[in-house]
Amino acid sequence: MAQAGPFRIGPLDLEVREGEYFVVLGPSGSGKTVLLETIAGVRSPAGGRLLLDGRDAAELSPEQRRVGFVYQDSLLFPNLDVAGNIAFGLGPVTTRAWVGAGLRRRPRAAGDPRVAAAADLVGAGELLQRAVGGLSGGEQQRVALARAMVTEPRLLLLDEPLANLDQPTREGLQSVLRQIHRRFPTTVVHVTHDLPEATVLADRCAVLGDGRLHQVGAPGDVFGRPADEFVARLTGGRNVFRGLARRAGDHTIVEIDGPTRLVSTTAMTGRVGVSVRPEELQVSAAEVSRGGDRCPTGRAADNRLEGVVTEVLDLGATALVRVALPVTLTALMTRRQVALQSLSPGLTVHVELAASAVHLFEWQGREQPGGAAPDAGGIGADDRSPFGGP
Amino acid sequence: MSTRRRRPTAIVVLFSFLGAVLLAFVLVPVMALILGTSPGSVAEAFDEGVVRWSLWLTLYAALIATAIAFVLGVPLAYLLARRDFRGKALIEGLIDVPIVFPHTAAGVALLTVYGQDGILGRLLAPLGLTFTDSVPGIVVAMMFVSLPFLVDTAREAFALVDPRYEQVARTLGASPGVAFLRTTLPMARRGVLAGVVMMWARGISEFGAVVILAYNPKIVPVLVYERFEGFGLDAAKPVAVIIVLVALVVFVALRAFLGPRRVRSARPGAGRRAEP
Numbered sequence: 188m189a190q191a192g193p194f195r196i197g198p199l200d201l202e203v204r205e206g207e208y209f210v211v212l213g214p215s216g217s218g219k220t221v222l223l224e225t226i227a228g229v230r231s232p233a234g235g236r237l238l239l240d241g242r243d244a245a246e247l248s249p250e251q252r253r254v255g256f257v258y259q260d261s262l263l264f265p266n267l268d269v270a271g272n273i274a275f276g277l278g279p280v281t282t283r284a285w286v287g288a289g290l291r292r293r294p295r296a297a298g299d300p301r302v303a304a305a306a307d308l309v310g311a312g313e314l315l316q317r318a319v320g321g322l323s324g325g326e327q328q329r330v331a332l333a334r335a336m337v338t339e340p341r342l343l344l345l346d347e348p349l350a351n352l353d354q355p356t357r358e359g360l361q362s363v364l365r366q367i368h369r370r371f372p373t374t375v376v377h378v379t380h381d382l383p384e385a386t387v388l389a390d391r392c393a394v395l396g397d398g399r400l401h402q403v404g405a406p407g408d409v410f411g412r413p414a415d416e417f418v419a420r421l422t423g424g425r426n427v428f429r430g431l432a433r434r435a436g437d438h439t440i441v442e443i444d445g446p447t448r449l450v451s452t453t454a455m456t457g458r459v460g461v462s463v464r465p466e467e468l469q470v471s472a473a474e475v476s477r478g479g480d481r482c483p484t485g486r487a488a489d490n491r492l493e494g495v496v497t498e499v500l501d502l503g504a505t506a507l508v509r510v511a512l513p514v515t516l517t518a519l520m521t522r523r524q525v526a527l528q529s530l531s532p533g534l535t536v537h538v539e540l541a542a543s544a545v546h547l548f549e550w551q552g553r554e555q556p557g558g559a560a561p562d563a564g565g566i567g568a569d570d571r572s573p574f575g576g577p
Numbered sequence: 578m579s580t581r582r583r584r585p586t587a588i589v590v591l592f593s594f595l596g597a598v599l600l601a602f603v604l605v606p607v608m609a610l611i612l613g614t615s616p617g618s619v620a621e622a623f624d625e626g627v628v629r630w631s632l633w634l635t636l637y638a639a640l641i642a643t644a645i646a647f648v649l650g651v652p653l654a655y656l657l658a659r660r661d662f663r664g665k666a667l668i669e670g671l672i673d674v675p676i677v678f679p680h681t682a683a684g685v686a687l688l689t690v691y692g693q694d695g696i697l698g699r700l701l702a703p704l705g706l707t708f709t710d711s712v713p714g715i716v717v718a719m720m721f722v723s724l725p726f727l728v729d730t731a732r733e734a735f736a737l738v739d740p741r742y743e744q745v746a747r748t749l750g751a752s753p754g755v756a757f758l759r760t761t762l763p764m765a766r767r768g769v770l771a772g773v774v775m776m777w778a779r780g781i782s783e784f785g786a787v788v789i790l791a792y793n794p795k796i797v798p799v800l801v802y803e804r805f806e807g808f809g810l811d812a813a814k815p816v817a818v819i820i821v822l823v824a825l826v827v828f829v830a831l832r833a834f835l836g837p838r839r840v841r842s843a844r845p846g847a848g849r850r851a852e853p
Contacts, residue, residue: 229744249747256748262741266763276749279759338749 196221196398198235203376205240208368210385210406211378213395214421219378222395223344226376227254239342252342255335255373259347261327263319269330270297270315273305276338305333308370309363325356329363336367343367345377349384361387382423386410394418411464412546419462419548425507425517426463429550432456438542447514449490451545460550467544468518470496470508472528473535490540496532499525510538610821614814622815628800632819635796638712639780642720643727643773650728651769655757657728658735672729675722683722684789691717691790714791722786723779727772734768735761774831778824 196218203209213219224230226237228249237244239252263272271293278296296302297315306312309329314322322330328348335343345364349357365388368375378395379385385392386406394401394409394417402414413419419427430441432455439451441461449461473493494510506525508518516538520530530536585593622628657669675683691698691708698708708714738761746756762769784798792799797820805813 224744227744227748229747248752249744250750250752252748254748256745258741258745262739262745264742264760264764266760275746275751275759279751279755334745334749340748344748 196395199395199400201393201400201403203374204391206372206374207390208364208375208377208388210389210392211376211395212380212382212385212392212409212421213378214380217395218398219380219395220346223256223346223376223378226342227256227344228252253338253340254342254344255338255340256344257328257331257335257346257348259350261324261331263322263327263330263334265319267319268293268297268315269306269311269317269319269322270302272319272330273297273302273311273315273333273337274299275334277301301337302333305337306330308336308367309333310359323356324352325360328352328360332360332363332367336371336373339371340373343373343375345375347379348377350379350381357384364388382410382421394421396421413462413548415548415551416460419460419546423464424462425465425519426461426468428461428514430459430461430547432459432547439547441545441547444514447492447512449540449545450542451547452543453545453547455547455549458550459547462546462548463516463540463544465507465517465519467540468510468516469539470510470518470520470524470528470530470536471539472530473537489542490538490545492538492540494536494538496530496534496536498532499530501525510536512538607821610814611818614818618815619818623819627795628797628816628819631795631797631800632823634712634715634794635781635798635820636823638715638796639719639723639777639783642716642723642780643777645716646720646724646727646776647773650724651731654728654731654769654772655735655761657732659740669732673725676725678722680722680783680785681789684718684786687718687721687786687790708790710791710793712791712794715787715794715796718786718790719780719783722783723776726779727776730772730775731765731769734765734772737768738764771831774827778827778831781820781827782824 199222211219211222221230225232228244228247239247244252263269264275267275274294274296277299278294303312303315306315309332311326311329311333314326314330319327319330332348348364349360352360361384364375364377367373377384377388389406391404392406392409393403394414396417402409402418409418410422413422413424416427428443430443430449432439432441432451434440434454434456439453439455441449441451441459443449443461449463451461492512494512494516496508497511497515498507498509500507500509501522504522506520506522508520508525508530510516510518518538528536653668653672657665678686688709689695691714693699693702693707693709701708706713708717740761742760742764743753743756746760747753751759782798783796784802787796788799788802795803797816801813801816801820804816
């Protein structure tokens with residue numbers, strides 16, 4: 188739960204366009220919940236302005252803002268049944284109905300056709316008579332979504348709505364969310380720390396960290412062209428380095444740790460940050476690969492480097508392969524590719540990489556001897572993102 | 578897979594023994610009182626108009642005290658559970674002051690204010706409200722000493738309800754008052770009700786403060802004392818048995834009504850489990 192107190196975020200300057208699906212991506216404790224609660228009006232900003240449809244929202248109470256709010260933990264009212272929960276926003280008059288094992292309160296509006304429609308929208312039509320206590324996590328979130336949607340909010344605020352769910356349930360709810368967004372003109376602001384969630388759902392996304400915005404843009408831009416080290420690392424960039432860049436013709440040459448030179452299409456010079464997404468690297472056993480013709484773009488300026496495999500981590504469908512050039516690069520490959528190449532520690536390999544995949548950004552981080560990122564050591568637990576396990 | 582219960586460890590055996598001593602300490606006098614009094618004498622005492630009227634007065638005065646404290650105390654309990662403000666700890670301490678007061682001292686303090694020469698005594702006299710030797714005096718004394726039980730229990734019950742329920746209700750169009758009435762209050766109702774019954778039961782059993790402020794009309798605890806002083810132990814026992822039985826019935830009813838769980842642990846807001 189987000190707590191007030193010493194925690195502060197901002198200043199943030201953020202515009203969400205009408206009707207778009209906007210995802211705020213940030214690690215735990217980055218202020219995402221506080222941001223949503225401020226938009227909903229249950230928390231007041233210390234300064235600045237919040238405009239809803241161009242109107243200053245300062246004088247609007249939460250009940251006047253027409254926002255729907257879904258928390259990570261559903262927060263279904265335990266004293267009401269499923270229909271009663273969904274009908275909550277339609278009116279306060281309650282009656283009693285037999286639900287499950289006992290007599291339970293439900294708003295009279297539970298018989299309203301809008302309740303059934305909202306339940307059907309989220310695939311919870313079968314649950315209407317149930318008590319909320321017996322619902323699974325996924326069912327609870329469906330009901331929470333229906334409860335928020337029944338009042339036809341103009342803005343739907345989702346606070347990590349899929350975080351507590353297992354993978355199949357999460358995928359089911361992702362398609363529910365996409366469907367809601369397709370069928371209703373509702374603007375959605377969805378906060379999450381989960382990268383695939385952002386790429387699957389977002390029209391645009393913002394990266395929030397340490398209470399400030401790092402980057403806003405289409406998911407493809409944020410993932411492929413991170414604005415800074417924080418974004419590069421958060422979006423699963425395992426190969427983040429500090430380098431020295433100079434222009435050479437129509438491309439840039441960046442030196443990482445002295446001997447390692449990479450060609451990039453990003454036009455920058457001087458001290459830079461370098462980010463290479465692990466799935467862009469192609470690793471092949473040295474004796475198998477011949478010439479530079481295997482590069483994805485086939486351009487002469489692309490990178491072809493020799494190194495030694497130091498570690499192969501089997502993730503099930505995929506595998507992480509670490510190669511010392513001597514700078515250590517991590518490649519994400521399919522398991523089949525790894526098997527075909529018989530990649531194993533000690534093997535000399537060629538690493539191939541398109542110049543367009545070598546992304547440069549302004550380096551604002553700490554000075555580090557050797558240029559390697561601080562956690563470029565062994566393969567850790569978070570190596571399972573972004574493509575997950577089996 | 579089957580598991581065998583582990584044998585109790587030495588510490589469990591020791592703690593069980595210590596607990597049993599304490600239970601015996603409570604149970605033995607109660608049983609001695611009830612079993613050592615002939616049912617005939619209890620029935621005889623119950624037949625007395627004075628005793629019946631006294632019993633009715635006791636229950637009724639405690640109920641009024643609880644009702645007044647409910648109206649004034651439950652909103653305060655909610656504020657204490659939900660808001661942070663300067664002096665909150667002081668207020669919480671003040672609410673509990675009657676618990677640490679000797680009740681006779683509480684009675685003296687009340688007499689100073691509500692007596693014929695006290696501020697409130699003089700102020701309210703024109704309205705026909707006198708507090709010495711009167712039902713209002715009994716109510717005031719009972720309320721003073723037993724209100725912490727209601728306020729504390731209700732505060733705990735409110736604190737256990739996640740405040741975000743009200744926030745969700747607000748986004749669904751409920752005003753702050755409606756959000757409270759439709760979410761927090763029904764979710765905390767077990768705890769609030771437990772507080773009500775505890776305060777009522779505590780009011781029924783009050784003696785010290787009442788005897789100073791309003792010896793007459795006599796509530797049952799005063800009656801027991803009077804008969805003990807005037808006629809000895811055997812005269813006091815039947816009346817004592819009656820009030821003890823009434824208290825037990827109230828308490829057992831409370832446990833049955835609130836379910837098998839501990840009264841204070843009714844946590845509707847904390848879990849996602851349905852209430853039984």
